[in-house]
Amino acid sequence: MMETKKGTILMHRYEIGKLLGQGTFAKVYHGRNIKTNQSVAVKVIDKDLVMKVGLIDQIKREISVMRLVKHPYVVGLYEVMASKSKIYFAMEYVKGGELFNKVSKGRLKEDAARKYFQQLVAAVDFCHSRGVYHRDLKPENLLLDESGNLKITDFGLSALCESRRQDGLLHTTCGTPAYVAPEVINKKGYDGEKADIWSCGVILFVLLAAYLPFHDNNLMEMYKRISKGNFRCPQWFSPDVKKLLSKILDPNPSTRMTLAKLMENPWFRKRFKKIEVPKPVITTNSSKSIIDIDNAIKYMDTPTGSYNNLRELDDPKQTLSQSPCSSSSSSSFSSDHTLKPTSMNAFDIISLSQGFNLSGLFEDNDSGQMSREARFTTKEPASAIVSKLEQVAVTERFGVTKTVDGTMRLQGSKEGRKGQLSIDAEIFEVAPSFHVVEMKKLSGDTLEYNNFCNQDLKPCLKDIVWTWEGDQQQEKQNTPLTNQK
Incomplete structure (x- = not known):
């Protein structure tokens, strides 16, 4: 639980006032800038909790985005601060309600x-x-x-x-x-x-x-x-x-x-009042717009690191190498890097569940077309899934690239009919004890991909797979989905 209380002086800058609202990971308070007497909204985020559930990238993205979009009709972000256990957003106070x-x-x-x-x-x-x-x-x-x-x-x-x-x-x-x-x-x-x-x-x-x-x-x-x-x-x-x-x-x-x-x-x-706001040219390298919270977190976790003001972390040497929200990263991580599965929301569950796939609503399906996707469910933890996929990669001589968004890329070394086979395996967390893994062919021949899935992949993964999508035969036990409240 957060310990921020009314009357607290935050970072020698803001006096904390009444609670305005709260969510699962944060609370928002009314605040007052001590020097200017300006009202602000202070969003207090539980750092340990967001790191535990893997949402720190979302926080970084929110900060970098809010610093990019300074506009009269967008809530302004004044500064970001952090303590050992919390991250603070000092934002524009908008008192007119929703x-x-x-x-x-x-x-x-x-x-x-x-x-x-x-x-x-x-x-x-x-x-x-x-x-x-x-x-x-x-x-x-x-x-x-x-x-x-x-x-x-x-x-x-x-x-x-x-x-x-x-x-x-x-x-x-x-x-x-x-x-x-x-x-x-x-x-x-x-x-x-x-x-x-x-x-x-x-x-x-x-x-x-x-x-x-x-x-x-x-x-x-x-x-x-x-x-x-x-x-x-x-x-x-x-x-x-x-x-x-x-x-x-x-x-x-x-x-x-x-x-x-x-x-x-x-x-x-009709009666439109256009506001002229400079629109800078966006380059492919926007890393300077992203605050490196990772460095701040490392500092805050040290015994002597009590507070760290993130306002001045604009030095390119201190910023992230790429957008934290990028889902197309192909950067390799060291073997001790822990791949975090993607949390499944209602859209994902519906679209990945057999019988509820919405693709038929948008496109004509050719029943004779070979599938470029394969999905399986498992009760094993993400670490076991990653380990098993790495074993498959070694056995079949595939290169492996892991990204922070819950995806592994398997790159074949052999030249096929349409080049090297490349496959993405994305891990979705439905519950801590239940995962869905989606395999997608990125490049190569579809027939070779299907043969690989049926002849090599499925036999190698049989120890961890609960069921493959489309399989009629299931184990005689309740699906974990039915046990979730």
Whole structure:
């Protein structure tokens, strides 16, 4: 439990006030800058807890993103500090509450909804210009200041442009189901900008209707509605709004309205007050924008390291070599590096579970096509899975590369019909005692890949596999999923 209390003086800078809110890993307090008397919001994060559950990379990403997106309609981050057991964000204090609270009282008039929508789009456009995709836009993450202006907050699920894989797309399925774009659910990769635009469209609908465009008590039915763009505008929506929403909530991302086109729309431009904010050119090396918390953590864990202010860690020598949220890293780690499995969310469980795969909603399946993916479940810990896969790699003469995002890459040394076989094995943690491992062919011949899986991989992994996807024969014991509350 956190020990921060009202009246505490933090880092000789801030006086801690009342508790504003709390979550699983953090609490947010009202604070006062002692020198300037300025009100701030102080987010106090339990460092040991986030490290224990493997969320420190998410914290680093949130910091680096918030330092990149300094905009009037985005909650500002003043500084980051840390103690031996806690990480502190000193942020802009926005006392108007959530936009959600305003909508929960009833739908907004068109002019009011347009004002908030304009501010939202302007801020999102700026974020995209800095290579940042929010990925969890919803009224609960939109605050209002004392002047009634909108402020985007909670960049915990955001992604930097470096997170894109070689196909130029993002692949982490995240967000809030009712606001998420159909291509995100599809798990085939998505454009972060197009996904954010979809969420903006859902928000506009909610502001004007006070209910969701895609809603069903059955989650699968709701996803089907989203995948088809199946929604109906109420009769009080103006024709211009209906036409605009039909272009934003287009389930096909390639034909969905872009932000540039949206900002040229006549309905959108009505009384639009454009704020000129510099948009620096984004280079491929944005490491200078990332605070190296790793160094701070090492310092804080020493007996003499009581406090460490992270504000000045802008020296390129002290920053990370790459974005901490990058899922396409191919950097090799030493053999003693512990690979952390990816925590599974509702999207992953649904899309990976047999009988609930949503790919059929988005594409035509050819029954004669050989699979490029294979999945198995296991009750073994991640360390045992990694060890077994490494044994397979040695036996079959594959090179191994491990990344911090729960993925192992097996690179074949033999030249096949279509080059060397390359396979990604991603480990998902459903529960501490239950994992799903997804194998994907990245390159090489599909027939050779399937032969490798059937003739080499499956026999070698039989000691740890509970079941392979598609297998009808299972052990006579309850699946761990049914025992989870």
